[in-house]
Amino acid sequence: MPDAPHPTDFRLQVRALSFAYPGQTRRVVDLWSQDFGPGLVWLRGANGTGKSTRLKLLAGALAPQYGSAELQGCDLLRQPLDYRRQVAFVGAEPPPFEHLSPSEYFGFLSGLYPRAAVADWQQHIEGFGLQPFLGQPLRSLSTGTQHKAALAAALALNTPLLLLDEPLNALDAASLAHLRQALARAAEARDRLLLLVSHEELGVAPSACVELSA
Numbered sequence: 001m002p003d004a005p006h007p008t009d010f011r012l013q014v015r016a017l018s019f020a021y022p023g024q025t026r027r028v029v030d031l032w033s034q035d036f037g038p039g040l041v042w043l044r045g046a047n048g049t050g051k052s053t054r055l056k057l058l059a060g061a062l063a064p065q066y067g068s069a070e071l072q073g074c075d076l077l078r079q080p081l082d083y084r085r086q087v088a089f090v091g092a093e094p095p096p097f098e099h100l101s102p103s104e105y106f107g108f109l110s111g112l113y114p115r116a117a118v119a120d121w122q123q124h125i126e127g128f129g130l131q132p133f134l135g136q137p138l139r140s141l142s143t144g145t146q147h148k149a150a151l152a153a154a155l156a157l158n159t160p161l162l163l164l165d166e167p168l169n170a171l172d173a174a175s176l177a178h179l180r181q182a183l184a185r186a187a188e189a190r191d192r193l194l195l196l197v198s199h200e201e202l203g204v205a206p207s208a209c210v211e212l213s214a
Helices: 051-059 080-084 102-110 118-127 143-157 173-187
Strands: 012-019 029-036 039-044 066-071 087-090 161-165 193-197 208-211
Touching: 012 051, 029 051, 029 066, 039 051, 039 173, 051 087, 051 161, 051 193, 087 143, 102 118, 102 143, 118 143, 118 173, 143 161, 143 173, 173 193
Parallel strands: 039 193, 039 208, 087 161, 161 193
Antiparallel strands: 012 029, 012 066
């Protein structure tokens, strides 16, 4: 499988990453090796190719049975805390800490991630139309609003690696336009990688597309 372009020293290296869910003998991800450079990379493939599972493995949300990944010199397994401080992930599940409001949620995360920016948070809550919901517990919000709050927080953390699973799902037109602006900026980045899975057309030109096979 060809590597995604990496015109700078920024590098995410995936080495023989493998995973099978409990009770299953077939590996959903089998000896996946790939080098990624900065920018916006679209992971594509048919159902069953483990797209979402790969993001969860890179996020540290699932533990591989074999292989590892290294981000900017930090190994996923040998240096898990240092690695995870460089990674943000938004999946299909509701954001954790559902008792917190969106503002409290970002405030908590910003204490863990050194590149978090309040100015960026403000920009994203406006772009996603979250102002009326900032003081309400996440668990009281609709699924779509929870998703927008998770996206706003993850984007504002400014982590070197941002992983998004189906980020365009269930967004209104204004929120979709705002997210596409963020994706366009990510495509031009030279110190960050935004790796995403989407069945929908992105609406912006990615830096690279990676076609996955089972």
